[in-house]
Amino acid sequence: MIETSHIDFKSQFYPKVMALGRKYASSLGFMPEGGFEDHVRKQCVIVAHEGDSLCGYVMYREVPRHSRISIVHLCVDDAFRGQKVSKLLLDSLRQEYETSYSFNGISLNCRDDYEYATKIWQRYGFTPRNKIRSRSQEEHYLTFWWYSFNKPDLFSQIVADSTKIKALLDANIIMKLRDAGDVKFLPAEDPTCLLADWLVDETEFYYASEMFNEISRDTDKQRVKRTKGFLNSFQEASHNIEERKSVSISLSQIMTGITENDISDREQVATCIVSDIKYFLTFDEGILEHRDSIEQEYNVKIMTPQEFTITLDQILHEDSYSPRQISGAVSHTISKLSPGEVKTCAELFWYNRSQEKKKDFINAFYQILNENQCVVESIKKDDEYVALYATKRDGEVVSIPLLRLVESQNEITILMGLISQLINQAIESRATKIIIEEVSLREKHREVLYRFGFLNREGKLQKLILRGNVTKAQLSQYCMDNNVQIDVPDLNNDIRLFEFERFLFPLKISDLNIPCYVIPIKPKWAQELFDTKEAGSMLFGVDITRLWNVENVYYRSARTLTEVVPARILWYVSADKHYSRNKGIVATSYLEEVITGLPKDLFRKFKHYGIYKWEDIYKLCGADINKPIRAIRFGHTEVFNSIVPYNDLQKIMGKKNTFQSPVEVSEEVFNEIYKLKDVKRL
Numbered sequence: 001m002i003e004t005s006h007i008d009f010k011s012q013f014y015p016k017v018m019a020l021g022r023k024y025a026s027s028l029g030f031m032p033e034g035g036f037e038d039h040v041r042k043q044c045v046i047v048a049h050e051g052d053s054l055c056g057y058v059m060y061r062e063v064p065r066h067s068r069i070s071i072v073h074l075c076v077d078d079a080f081r082g083q084k085v086s087k088l089l090l091d092s093l094r095q096e097y098e099t100s101y102s103f104n105g106i107s108l109n110c111r112d113d114y115e116y117a118t119k120i121w122q123r124y125g126f127t128p129r130n131k132i133r134s135r136s137q138e139e140h141y142l143t144f145w146w147y148s149f150n151k152p153d154l155f156s157q158i159v160a161d162s163t164k165i166k167a168l169l170d171a172n173i174i175m176k177l178r179d180a181g182d183v184k185f186l187p188a189e190d191p192t193c194l195l196a197d198w199l200v201d202e203t204e205f206y207y208a209s210e211m212f213n214e215i216s217r218d219t220d221k222q223r224v225k226r227t228k229g230f231l232n233s234f235q236e237a238s239h240n241i242e243e244r245k246s247v248s249i250s251l252s253q254i255m256t257g258i259t260e261n262d263i264s265d266r267e268q269v270a271t272c273i274v275s276d277i278k279y280f281l282t283f284d285e286g287i288l289e290h291r292d293s294i295e296q297e298y299n300v301k302i303m304t305p306q307e308f309t310i311t312l313d314q315i316l317h318e319d320s321y322s323p324r325q326i327s328g329a330v331s332h333t334i335s336k337l338s339p340g341e342v343k344t345c346a347e348l349f350w351y352n353r354s355q356e357k358k359k360d361f362i363n364a365f366y367q368i369l370n371e372n373q374c375v376v377e378s379i380k381k382d383d384e385y386v387a388l389y390a391t392k393r394d395g396e397v398v399s400i401p402l403l404r405l406v407e408s409q410n411e412i413t414i415l416m417g418l419i420s421q422l423i424n425q426a427i428e429s430r431a432t433k434i435i436i437e438e439v440s441l442r443e444k445h446r447e448v449l450y451r452f453g454f455l456n457r458e459g460k461l462q463k464l465i466l467r468g469n470v471t472k473a474q475l476s477q478y479c480m481d482n483n484v485q486i487d488v489p490d491l492n493n494d495i496r497l498f499e500f501e502r503f504l505f506p507l508k509i510s511d512l513n514i515p516c517y518v519i520p521i522k523p524k525w526a527q528e529l530f531d532t533k534e535a536g537s538m539l540f541g542v543d544i545t546r547l548w549n550v551e552n553v554y555y556r557s558a559r560t561l562t563e564v565v566p567a568r569i570l571w572y573v574s575a576d577k578h579y580s581r582n583k584g585i586v587a588t589s590y591l592e593e594v595i596t597g598l599p600k601d602l603f604r605k606f607k608h609y610g611i612y613k614w615e616d617i618y619k620l621c622g623a624d625i626n627k628p629i630r631a632i633r634f635g636h637t638e639v640f641n642s643i644v645p646y647n648d649l650q651k652i653m654g655k656k657n658t659f660q661s662p663v664e665v666s667e668e669v670f671n672e673i674y675k676l677k678d679v680k681r682l
Helices: 014-023 035-041 085-097 115-124 171-178 210-216 221-233 241-251 260-274 291-297 305-310 312-320 339-349 358-370 411-428 443-451 472-481 494-503 523-529 532-541 599-609 614-620 646-653 667-675
Strands: 003-006 045-050 053-063 068-076 105-111 127-133 141-148 165-169 203-207 279-281 301-303 330-333 374-381 384-394 397-405 433-436 455-457 460-464 516-521 551-557 567-573 584-597 629-645 663-665
Touching: 003 085, 014 035, 014 053, 014 068, 035 045, 035 053, 035 305, 045 085, 053 085, 053 312, 068 085, 085 105, 085 115, 105 115, 115 141, 165 171, 165 260, 165 312, 171 210, 171 221, 210 221, 210 260, 241 260, 260 279, 279 305, 291 301, 291 599, 301 305, 305 312, 339 358, 339 384, 358 374, 358 397, 384 411, 397 411, 411 433, 411 443, 411 629, 443 460, 516 523, 516 551, 516 667, 523 551, 523 567, 532 629, 551 599, 551 614, 567 629, 567 667, 584 599, 584 646, 584 667, 599 614, 599 629, 629 646, 646 667
Parallel strands: 068 105, 165 203, 165 279, 279 301, 397 433, 516 567
Antiparallel strands: 003 045, 045 053, 053 068, 105 141, 127 141, 330 374, 374 384, 384 397, 433 460, 455 460, 516 663, 551 629, 567 584, 584 629
């Protein structure tokens, strides 16, 4: 009998999966060293097996950015063809996620000339949605296949692919890709992972105009012709030439070579920087050895193709949420605008690609400005408007009649921060509902709102602010009483219930079998990372990255307790007389990820959050850069109105604890502490 199961590194099927994947690599696409390991580590490989024999496997990625599961490989051994192994694997994958509140379907890319695979997707219920050319030298086309979980109450449609990750390829990468069919590469120098079909839907590759100088130096006319033809697979990076020259001169202070190749390297990196393309892919050791210095100075990340491919999920997340890039943004209330400012706002925030007329937007804007109950606010970055929104309070309901953002690389980060702030303000002010009344929401903005728990109700997106603790047994009735029109998960599935709780934030399910850790933190870092109440009157003078605590990373030593995910965190602020909120619990968060590694590696991985500087990490590791530290990524932080003091903690826990390092506590202890978050003390 054929069975299916997830595998880990201890599974006997782990090496067999890699061997099977290598066996059929010509049709599956090249997977770099570490690719299989990364998917297994993320629990994203399901195998079908009969006894000790591997029948096949499905390898996939969770893509929360697009609310979907993306299949990377579906592979069945020839010996088991015709035994419905593909269906068993797809069934297991579907059953794993179809009740999830984070994903609305399964996607994949498949060459349209793979007739056998096409029949599998059609039979299973996938439908073709789009067709694009593959990146292979031969003219092949990929079909984007979609299997919907059919969640009309949560999601209106699959998010349009308008946010691909952009990367500029160094000349050496392009030359190697051009010759991929004729040359055998060493694993560390093989760029063909960039040609994998599953990457097409997520990435867009560019080349610098400097490529034409590289081509002109080639004396082989036939090869020149091939190179020019191959360039059609990519796009030329558009940029300001004078800016590129200036950046290239600055780069010469870091990349100091004077040969023709050195100059060409600087020109290509400079092109990437001034084109606002965030990723530069290269095998050039001369560039890679200087990447830390370049990245510290410019908004660019330099990687090998293997690093890019293996860490794509992290890159996707970073690209959609990077607070470091909006450092210095400020929010202010608009009391009265001059005619010139109104005109400026109309030009910036009128969505001219929609059916909306500019005159209608200006009239609606004036009406909102003149309505006494409305508070209109803007967000500026470098003195330029980036967002405009309005809020209105009617009893326990907060309405948002205006929500507009300027299209930019950072608009999703800004929107996520803004929505998080509005939800936290609604929680603090005891509101029960947030209603988005903006009539011209972009689809990518809707997707962000869905992830924050907004639902379609009566033609508008609404977020219910559900408070308190409920048990599993009470959950269905609680949802009915509060008109929560989505199905409650299986009460025996704590992982799905945990997702459900997150979706209904700040509601807590009191008897979940989920770990909880009390993690100590210094007041300085609590204020920097999430505790806006400690900031107090400084609220709108503080860098916006410190206010919008959608997600962040906290670094600590790696000496004790290895936290597991998913989990809850209770933040214990240590004693410090210079801070009013100290020596007690000040907030709770969800634990998203725990990584132990070398200081430089972790800092490079998470520096897009923008709070920590290298000096902070260097101090934490005691100036020993070979000493491992731990990065704790957390999100959905609820800051307590009242600190739960140390003495109360000792009574609840029943024993003394100095909280010098993280402590795991029971769900009962978490519930008792959480109940005290609003208790006022003298």
